[in-house]
Amino acid sequence: MRSVIDKLAQTSNLTDEEFALLLEELSEEDSEYLFAAARSVREREYGKDVYLRGLIEFTNYCKNNCYYCGIRCGNANAQRYRLTEDQILSCCEQGYALGFRTFVLQGGEDPYYTDDRMVPLVAEIRKRFPDCAITLSIGERSRESYQALFDAGADRYLLRHETANPEHYSMLHPKELSIQNRKECLFTLREIGYQIGAGMMVGAPGQTTAYLIEDLRFLQDLQPHMIGIGPFLPHKDTPFKDEPRGSYHLTLQLLSILRLMFPKVLLPATTALGTIHPLGREKGILAGANVVMPNLSPTNVRGKYLLYDGKICTGDEAAECHGCMEKRMERIGYQVVTSRGDAKIK
Ligand code: SAM
Ligand code: FES
Numbered sequence: 641m642r643s644v645i646d647k648l649a650q651t652s653n654l655t656d657e658e659f660a661l662l663l664e665e666l667s668e669e670d671s672e673y674l675f676a677a678a679r680s681v682r683e684r685e686y687g688k689d690v691y692l693r694g695l696i697e698f699t700n701y702c703k704n705n706c707y708y709c710g711i712r713c714g715n716a717n718a719q720r721y722r723l724t725e726d727q728i729l730s731c732c733e734q735g736y737a738l739g740f741r742t743f744v745l746q747g748g749e750d751p752y753y754t755d756d757r758m759v760p761l762v763a764e765i766r767k768r769f770p771d772c773a774i775t776l777s778i779g780e781r782s783r784e785s786y787q788a789l790f791d792a793g794a795d796r797y798l799l800r801h802e803t804a805n806p807e808h809y810s811m812l813h814p815k816e817l818s819i820q821n822r823k824e825c826l827f828t829l830r831e832i833g834y835q836i837g838a839g840m841m842v843g844a845p846g847q848t849t850a851y852l853i854e855d856l857r858f859l860q861d862l863q864p865h866m867i868g869i870g871p872f873l874p875h876k877d878t879p880f881k882d883e884p885r886g887s888y889h890l891t892l893q894l895l896s897i898l899r900l901m902f903p904k905v906l907l908p909a910t911t912a913l914g915t916i917h918p919l920g921r922e923k924g925i926l927a928g929a930n931v932v933m934p935n936l937s938p939t940n941v942r943g944k945y946l947l948y949d950g951k952i953c954t955g956d957e958a959a960e961c962h963g964c965m966e967k968r969m970e971r972i973g974y975q976v977v978t979s980r981g982d983a984k985i986k
Contacts, residue, residue, distance in 0.1 A: 641670045648900045649677045653860075659853050659897075666893060678896035678928030681903050686930045688974045691906065691981025692965070693775065694740035694936040694958075696731045697945040698723040702748025704779070705814050708844060710875035710946045711748050717877045719944045722752060723937075725761055731936045731958070732765055732772075738962045739978040742773040744798065744933065749779035758785075759792045766793025773980045775837075780817075780825050783832075790832050797829045798837040800868055803844060803851055804858035811846045826862060835983060837866030837906070842894055843886020844872045852894070856901065865983040866931075867898050867905055870912030873948035888916045892927045899928030904984045906931050915952050921965075922972050931981065932969070934961035 644658050654662070666674065699722045700711045711718050723731070732743050743765065747753070758778070765774055776789060777798035786797070801822055803809050809819035829836045840855045841847075859867060871886030891913055898907060908931040909924025917923065921932055935942060936958045943954040953961055969976050 641666065642673055645670070645674050645677055645900075648897065649681065652901050652903065656853050659856060660849050662897060663849050663852055663890070663893070671889065671893060674893060674896045675927045678899040679926060682899055682928045682930055685903050685984060689930070689977045689979075689981075690925060690969050690974050691742070691931045691979065692740055692962075692976050693742045693744050693908070693931060693933040693981075694731070694735035694738075695744045695746060695933045696723070696728060696735075697746050697935070697937045697941070698728050699747035699750040699753065700941075700945050701750040701752065703751055704749050704817060706817070707812055707814075707879045708841065708872060708875070708948075710878060710948055712878060715875075715877045718946070721941045721944050722750065723941065725764070727938060728761065729764065729768065731938065732769060734958050735936045736769060736772065738959060739976075740936070740962075741771060741978060741980045742775060742796075743769070743936070744775040744777060746777040746798070753778065755785050755788050759788050762789055762792040762794050771980070773982070777837075780821060783828050786825075786829055786832055786834070790834060794834070796835040796837065796865070798866065798868060799826055799829065800837070800839040800841075801826065801855070801858060801862075803840055803847065804854045805851045808844075808846055808848075808851050812844055823858075823862075826864070830862070830864075835865040836862075837868055838862055838864045839866075839868035841872040841886065842869055842891045843884070845880055845883040847872075847886075856897070859898075860901070863902075863985075865906060865985050866908070867902065868908055868910060869894055869898070870910035871916045873912055873915060873950065875946065875948045885916060888913075888920065891916075892923055895924055895927045895929050906981070906983045908933055911935075911952060912948065915948070915950055922968055925969065925974055926972060932965055932976070934958070934965050936961075 775796040913920035
C-alpha cells in the first residue's frame with residue numbers, strides 16, 4: 641500500500657484499481673502514512689498557514705428539493721429567514737475587523753435574490769471591502785447572471801458537483817435537477833474567470849467506490865481552485881433521515897488523496913467534518929486541508945441554517961468562532977492568517 645501512496649505523491653495520479661485499493665483497503669497505520677504524505681505536500685505549498693473564510697448564510701429559502709438537505713423546499717418545519725442587505729454588510733464589517741479577507745455568501749436557491757437584488761449587493765461589498773475576496777455559493781444560475789455577478793465584483797464561486805455519476809445524481813435529487821446542468825455551470829463559471837470550487841459529499845446514500853473514483857476523474861477534468869468535501873449527515877426532516885452518516889475516516893483519507901492529486905488546491909476542513917467528530921477540523925488540517933470557514937452569520941439565524949442534524953457553532957458569536965478557530969489551529973502547530981488566501985493556481 642505504501643508504494644501506491646508514494647506513487648500518488650510523486651505523480652499525483654493512480655489507476656482506477658489503485659484508487660479503489662486506497663479507498664477500500666487502507667489500514668490505520670497506512671492512513672497515518674497517507675496523512676503524513678499529504679501534510680508534507682501541503683506544507684511545501686502553503687507552509688503552516690490556514691486561510692479563513694467568513695461564511696454568511698444569508699438565506700435558507702430554497703426552490704430545490706434535494707433529498708439530503710435540511711433546507712429543501714419540501715421541509716415545512718424549516719423556519720425560513722433572509723438577511724437584509726444591511727445585516728449582510730454588518731456581518732462583513734464585523735468579519736473584516738476580526739481579520740477575515742474572504743466573505744462567502746451562501747444560501748439556498750432563493751428566487752427572491754434576482755440579479756436586480758444580488759448585483760447591487762455584491763457591488764456594495766466590493767466597494768466597501770476592496771481588498772477582500774467575494775465568494776458566492778448560491779447554486780445554479782444562467783451564464784448572464786454569473787457574468788453580471790462577476791462584473792459586479794464577485795471573485796469566486798462554490799458549487800459542489802455532489803456526485804459526478806448521473807445515476808447517483810438522480811438518486812440524490814429530484815428529476816428537475818441534472819448533473820449535466822451542474823457540470824455546465826461549473827465550466828461556465830470557470831470560463832467567465834471565477835476561481836471555482838466543486839466537491840462531493842462523502843458517504844452520500846448509494847455512493848460506491850466506483851462513483852468516488854468518477855468524482856476524482858471529474859475533478860481532474862475540471863481542475864478547480866477549491867474542493868469542498870464533507871461527510872453526508874442525515875437531517876430528520878428529509879427523505880434520507882434514516883440513512884447512515886458518511887465515514888469520518890474516509891473523509892480524512894479523501895482529503896489526503898485530493899491534496900496529493902492537486903498539490904496547490906484550496907481544501908477546506910468543513911463544518912460537517914467538525915460536526916461528525918469534535919476534532920474533525922484539526923484532523924482535516926493534519927490530513928492536508930488548508931482552509932477553515934468559521935461562521936459570520938448573526939446568532940439569531942444560525943440555528944435555522946440546518947442542512948443536517950447536530951450542526952456545530954449554532955450558538956456562537958462571530959468573534960467566538962474566530963477566536964476558537966485561532967486556538968484550535970495553534971494547538972496543532974498551524975496559524976490562521978489575515979489574507980485573501982487565493983489558490984496558487986492560475
Ligand atoms: N444552494 C447552494 C448550492 O446548491 O450549491 C449552496 C448551499 S448548499 C446547502 C451547500 C452544500 O451543503 C451542498 O453543496 C451540499 O454538498 C451540502 N449539504 C447539504 N445537505 C447536506 C447534508 N445532509 N450533509 C452534508 N452536507 C450537506
Ligand atoms: Fe437547496 Fe439544499 S435543497 S440548498
